[in-house]
Amino acid sequence: MSLLTLQKSNRILALEFSPRRKEEFSPEVYSARGMSTLPYTIIINPQMEILDYKKVVFPESCESVRGFSALVPRYEAVKLTGIDNKGESVVMQSRGWIARIIQHEMDHLEGKLFVDSMDPKSFQNDAWHRINVHQGRIQLQFYKK
């Protein structure tokens, strides 16, 4: 019997930060935010432990709040334990951007979005931000690439 069948209900995290995402950021931003790649990872019934209580603030967005972003403080390092997609116990320690992704997704499991922990003064419509940065000389596309 697998560990999964012992649970009445399961919580599932699907995580990924593919190498293709690197093209979206300048090398300076990629480095400053502590970004690194994370292959597609499934963690079932995840439990998160904070390893480094130092909070780091960076812009964050979410497909559930599409077109907006805000500064969100997150812990620098976390440990995730759970069960992988083969039913094996897994322990994952992460820092930087991957730790941020984990906290963001763990919040989703609790019904929270980044807007629940953002600096509200930094909340912005990303389309207007792009228009302002380009002083209005930009054509916005209203479809997903």
Ligand SMILES: [Zn+2]
């Ligand atoms: Zn999200």
